Amino acid sequence: MAMSMEPFNRLVRLVARAFYDDITMKGENQPKNGRSDNRGMAVVVLDALTRRQWVREEDLAKSLKLHSKQLRRTLRFFEEEKLVTRDHRKETAKGAKIFSAAVAAATADGKKNPREGEEKVKLHTHSYCCLDYAQIYDVVRYRIHKMKKKLKDELDSRNTIQEYICPACKRRYSALDVLQLISPTGEHFVCERCNNELIAESDKLASQEMGDGDENARRRHREYLKEMLQKIEIQLKPLIQQINRVKDLPVPEFGSLQAWEARANAAGLLNGDPGGNDPNRANQGQGYGGTPMPYLGETKVEVALSGAEVKGEEDNGADIGSPMKQLPPWMIQEGMNLTEEQRRGRGEVKSDTKIVSSSTSTYDIDEKKPNDVKEEDKSIQDEYIKAYYAAMVKRQEELKMHQKTQNELLGGDVSNVQETHPGRQVGMKAKREDDDVEWQEAAIPAVANGAPKVNDLNITASESENEDDDGVDWEEG
């Protein structure tokens, strides 16, 4: 179970980009202008949820820097779409603390006090949400199935009701009327008005009567449908592959909010806060000592190299054929596990807790506004390097410390910091492929193994990409 988080998270990220990329969450009386165009927000929210479990919605809004109303609208939408489970409850300050404690336990950040604002919470209704992976899996399969079926049916004109036309008076009839139109001999249908034999609309004569324009339109429509079908095959291929990959994996489940909270708190006490101190890392699914709780993360440094190759989703189709294709960032395994040697190689880097804490922002590369692209290349690279250093420093520290003392050192406000750098996050995602070279070069002096590692990551990612290609073709069912 613990290991199955990432494939499912990847599925969610693919789904977000495939189906919710251009969804606008519009308020009822908001004018539609450039400012209110919040396309892409749905993707950001889903991405953020892949890095969390149960989360209080106001906390999520805060860390995403979204208005809570706006976020709620998005979450309600996803609830309707069956991707997200929500729970609402009236809470006293105590109740809020229990949840905070659960979050702290889940993030193995036991030393940290709940944030100040939460202590003042009186009796308010709070909403919580998390992803419903099992349902997402089903919903997405169903959605793709329906998409294809709809087009195929229309292509075969399977569900269209035949129309009939009178060649003399041009009166039209639907197949639903034919009971009254049967000729005395029962061989054909006749016009009620002029008793002429009716012709099925798609027949040659009828289309001639209707003129060539109609026939052309029909042919064009068929071609359009075929094209759409092909596009589905090509553009959704990464998604379908991911579905196949996830097929036999145990689905991650958080249970109800209460159950999750209880479990997280209990686990936090029992395990005495194992090494991890970051909710995001915990979400990578590195179970602690085989416990079935993915959020008890082992100590591990993971640097998401998502800036590496950015490609629009639409590009995916184009290079399906090449087995070693470069993956867009959201297809790359989110975490990159550095080897022991690499960690040692970094010995010379000075410890700097400030940078350490900011390093967690690398996990949030996907929280971006898709429209701000390519603006801050320079600062992006700087930030990237900084984050990269930071991760190494962190690793370094972790090696030095025993797990328990380590928490004291790093525990501070890591989870707070994670999403306080929107600009940087934007940048990380917005990185274009041509940036590669530059930042790789920049990284090399710092870590000898830095650049090759990037390649390794891609290779393993593409291999795993292809291994399940021969999965069962369930869509036909």
Add this chain to the structure above:
Amino acid sequence: MFFHMVLERNLLLHPRHFGPHLREKLVMKLMKDVEGTCSGRHGFVVAITAVDGIGKGEIREGTGFVTFPVTYQCVVFRPFKGEVLEAVVTMVNKMGFFAEAGPVQIFVSSHLIPDDMEFQTGDMPNYTTSDGSVKIQSDSEVRLKIIGTRVDATEIFCIGTIKDDFLGVINDPDAAV
């Protein structure tokens, strides 16, 4: 689809039936009046399963007839779009074929018959595959899917298709004989 439901109806009874068997007379009249009828709202009433209650009769002025409000349970049949039914073919022509599923008439137009089946004229007009292995003619039994319904106040007519997975002939009248 079949439903078991409770319906109400006012029955008009002639005074000659008033006597010790009033209730039986009422139930018989109810069956005669209701079973086999079709309402657009509920569908075809297939059978009455129970009479729940008979209210107080009210004498119609000037005639001597009495109106009894009757509550009864019945099985109704109402076809829905998307429903798969088994039906018996009643008529075949070049436009398609008609079939009946109980009280419902269904028309399957020729473009909703698989492309590999061609219309053959003759004494027994039919649709046949090129290898002759499958034949649709009068009295064939087919499984079809309803793609459209026309519901009038007293009538339901359906359009069906056999151009989909697992649809088509489910027996061969020639082979059976």
